[in-house]
Amino acid sequence: MKFASQLNKATLIKRYKRFLVDLHCQQHGEFTAHCANTGKMTGCADAGFGAFYSTSDNKKRKYPHSLELTQNTQGELICVNTNHANTVACEGIEQGIISQLSDYHHCQREVKYGEENSRVDILLEQNGLPPCYVEVKSVTLLSQNHGYFPDAQTLRGQKHLRELMSLKQQGARAVLLFIVMHEGINDVAPAKHIDEHYATLLKQAHEAGVEILAYKAKLCEHEITLSHQVPVKIS
Known part of the structure; x- marks a missing residue:
């Protein structure tokens, strides 16, 4: 981007x-x-x-x-404009950088879905495959050499996890994608010390089959591009 x-x-x-x-x-x-x-x-x-x-x-x-x-x-x-995370994620999918999502060729953004009146960040579709719903989160909170999400209690983020679990139960593919927008962050974990309920829901989502991915962005004053996958420490 x-x-x-x-x-x-x-x-x-x-x-x-x-x-x-x-x-x-x-x-x-x-x-x-x-x-x-x-x-x-x-x-x-x-x-x-x-x-x-x-x-x-x-x-x-x-x-x-x-x-x-x-x-x-x-x-x-640090990229503090959170609007860019979705664009960077879409480009990463289209360019094949996010290998787990490379099988899809039709990408839509901000599509209404779910039982709680939500809009999914990215909807991926391909003939012969179940639809893939991708929620994108920008990670910038660095603490003791680790990255955390969220940086404040997020009722909206909790809702998205519930929606993803529901979609998975209905047979769709559900993905939570963390985009690391801080050069000092090399792994991601739920910020249990900030939003304990979100951390609990993230663990439940993972156990329910929601895929949890994290990719780090390469930042400079001219562009932002995805670089590589980084670990997610759920428990």
């Missing part, structure tokens, strides 16, 4: 109101940018971190700049 516009570098001052961050750079001085991330962004948006932002040519936008990447004090890049 190539960024739609060239990213410029700034310094992060603070994040607030969930979707806003204040940045500083020589060109603009101090300014406010949009941040497409509903999570807590723990360890991803500290004051003084490097920040890479894009600029929209849409004159109707109140905040034309969008925060895309941050860079922590260890020099590790």
Whole structure:
């Protein structure tokens, strides 16, 4: 996935109101940018971190700049725009990088499904195969050299696990795909210390036959691409 516009570098001052961050750079001085991330962004948006932002040519936008990447004090890049995870996942499927999903040739995004009024991130179909429902989650929480999901209690994430289990029982293929968007993360585990119920549901989903996969993204200021599979530690 190539960024739609060239990213410029700034310094992060603070994040607030969930979707806003204040940045500083020589060109603009101090300014406010949009941040497409509903999570807590723990360890991803500290004051003084490097920040890479894009600029929209849409004159109707109140905040034309969008925060895309941050860079922590260890020099590790982090993609904080969670909207990109689905695009990166789709490209990884189409390019055959996610080998477990390479048999499907028809890909749809944001398809309504399930008993709890959900939208699946990716629906894969191929003649002769059961439909494959893929929920995508962006992983950026790093703690003690390990990656965790979620970074805050997620009722929506819990619902998705229930939906995937139900689909599996109905004969469909159900996949939870973690996309690691932090250069310092090399494995993924449920954040039981943050959302114990999610961790319990993830274990139940795994035991019910829902496939749990994690792939790491390669980040730079020009593009994001999938790199390789990393371990998921469920229990």
